Structure formats: C-alpha cells, structure tokens
Amino acid sequence: MNITVTSTRESIQISLVQLDNYGPWTVTPSPRRETDLQALQARLYAALAEFVSTHDGYAFFDRFDNMIAVTDGMTVADHKRFQEQVRNQYPVTVSIGIGVGETPTNALGAASQALQAEGSAQDAERTERLATAGSVGDTPGLLTIAHFDVVDVTSEFTDRKDAGETSLTIQRATVSLASYLREEYDGVTRFVGGDNIIALCPSLDLEAFEAAREHVQATTGIDLQVGIGEGETPHEAGYRAKLALEECRETGQRIDRVGLRATIDR
Numbered sequence: 001m002n003i004t005v006t007s008t009r010e011s012i013q014i015s016l017v018q019l020d021n022y023g024p025w026t027v028t029p030s031p032r033r034e035t036d037l038q039a040l041q042a043r044l045y046a047a048l049a050e051f052v053s054t055h056d057g058y059a060f061f062d063r064f065d066n067m068i069a070v071t072d073g074m075t076v077a078d079h080k081r082f083q084e085q086v087r088n089q090y091p092v093t094v095s096i097g098i099g100v101g102e103t104p105t106n107a108l109g110a111a112s113q114a115l116q117a118e119g120s121a122q123d124a125e126r127t128e129r130l131a132t133a134g135s136v137g138d139t140p141g142l143l144t145i146a147h148f149d150v151v152d153v154t155s156e157f158t159d160r161k162d163a164g165e166t167s168l169t170i171q172r173a174t175v176s177l178a179s180y181l182r183e184e185y186d187g188v189t190r191f192v193g194g195d196n197i198i199a200l201c202p203s204l205d206l207e208a209f210e211a212a213r214e215h216v217q218a219t220t221g222i223d224l225q226v227g228i229g230e231g232e233t234p235h236e237a238g239y240r241a242k243l244a245l246e247e248c249r250e251t252g253q254r255i256d257r258v259g260l261r262a263t264i265d266r
C-alpha cells in the first residue's frame with residue numbers, strides 16, 4: 001500500500017445532460033430503427049466526452065438519454081456552447097442541470113432537481129434549458145477519483161467464459177460497488193467500459209476503499225483492484241488514479257494512491 005495523502009475538497013460540480021423530449025422523438029412519426037438511435041446516442045456521448053475533455057472534465061454515458069459530466073471550472077457559457085454544438089449538429093437538443101454540492105451525490109442530486117424544476121424530460125415545451133444549483137464554475141480544492149477494475153478479467157473471464165456470463169458478472173460488480181459507495185460515502189460510480197468502474201468520491205482514507213473492495217468480493221465474489229488519484233481537475237485526478245492502477249497491476253497490491261507528488265504531463 002502506498003502513503004496516505006490527506007486532501008479536502010469543499011465542493012464538486014456535476015452536470016446532468018438530458019436529451020429534450022427524446023422518448024416521443026424516438027417514435028415520431030413511427031418507431032425509429034433501433035440501430036439508428038444507438039448510433040445517435042453513441043455520437044452524442046462522444047461529443048460530450050470530447051467537449052468536457054477540452055476543459056479537463058470527465059464524462060459518463062450513464063443511460064445515454066441522460067449523461068453525466070464532472071465539469072469543475074466549466075461556466076454556464078461553456079455549457080451553452082455545448083448546447084449550441086448539439087443543436088447545430090444533431091436532430092435533437094439537450095437541457096442541462098449543473099449542480100455544485102459538498103459530495104458527488106449531493107452535486108448530482110442538485111443538478112437533477114434544478115433540471116426537474118424546468119419541466120419534464122418529455123415536455124415538448126422544455127427545450128435547451130440550462131438550470132444551475134450552487135456556485136457554478138467555482139469549486140477550488142482537490143478532487144478524488146477512484147478507478148476500479150476486475151483483477152485478471154482477461155484470463156479469468158474474457159478468454160475462458162461465455163461473453164454473456166462475463167458481462168453479467170461485471171454488471172453485478174458495478175451495481176454492488178456503486179450502491180455501497182453511494183450509501184456509505186455519497187460517491188457517484190459508473191461503469192466506463194471493459195472491466196472498468198470509475199467512482200467520484202469525497203476525500204476518503206484507504207480503509208474506506210478496502211472496505212468497498214471487500215463488500216464487492218463478499219456480495220459478488222469479484223476481486224477488484226483500485227487506483228486512487230487526486231487533482232485539481234477531474235482529468236488530473238483520474239489520470240493519477242490510472243497511474244495508481246498501473247502500480248497495482250505491476251506489484252499485485254489491490255489498492256494504490258497517487259497524490260499530488262505525481263506530475264501530469266499529458
């Protein structure tokens with residue numbers, strides 16, 4: 001195990017990006033071909049990921065019609081630019097709730113409530129709303145990101161087991177971890193592809209991450225390893241988490257943390 005780095009963050013900013021009136025659109029004038037909808041959703045997610053990346057943010061596809069981004073430092077004007085980009089390039093528009101909270105769960109809850117106050121996701125009159133809760137664009141301090149993955153997924157699952165069974169196994173691990181971190185620590189946790197699960201967390205000690213790992217092992221039998229990173233932006237924190245995860249892979253330890261001593265040059 002690596003050294004404990006103590007850091008605090010007073011707040012985190014999370015944006016909830018919601019496609020406007022998407023449900024009715026998918027069946028108007030008649031149900032649209034499913035693969036066309038899948039391609040559109042994938043492109044919109046790619047657009048969001050690339051947009052927040054230019055501001056060193058993080059993005060999660062969530063349910064695709066509702067996407068989440070960690071947008072610390074991004075202003076209302078930045079979000080409006082993304083709305084304009086979607087309007088100009090796609091056959092749909094998006095509304096956005098921006099929430100600032102003391103914990104990831106609080107921030108996402110605040111973003112949700114701000115957006116819900118603007119009207120229903122299936123209200124044809126609610127178009128391109130941008131609602132805020134808290135001091136947007138002003139979240140100084142350090143952010144914590146934990147990047148989990150399944151130990152040896154390739155040799156234990158991908159190369160040996162039925163792909164359907166493997167997928168369900170990863171989903172079970174995700175639900176177990178996400179529920180635990182939300183209930184215990186107000187974390188927001190999402191599957192990001194492969195065997196990777198990323199958690200936005202308050203500043204926690206290493207014992208908390210070990211407890212989360214043990215919970216997943218006890219409830220699903222899945223052995224997770226986790227890299228934890230801190231930084232002033234989601235990218236910085238997430239990149240350090242990746243460096244820490246690499247350390248786990250090299251050493252065989254299950255938890256590693258990379259603090260600010262690791263400089264980020266990419």
Ligand SMILES: Nc1nc2c(ncn2[C@@H]2O[C@H](COP(=O)(O)OP(=O)(O)OP(=O)(O)O)[C@@H](O)[C@H]2O)c(=O)[nH]1
Binds near residue numbers: 154192194196
């Ligand atoms: N989104 C995302 N996917 C990744 C990342 N790293 C690996 N993957 C995906 O996860 C899959 C498994 O890769 P690994 O986790 O390296 O494989 P492993 O067999 O579990 O090996 P160890 O992690 O060393 O235990 C790959 O096929 C990739 O699709 C990452 O940083 N982000």
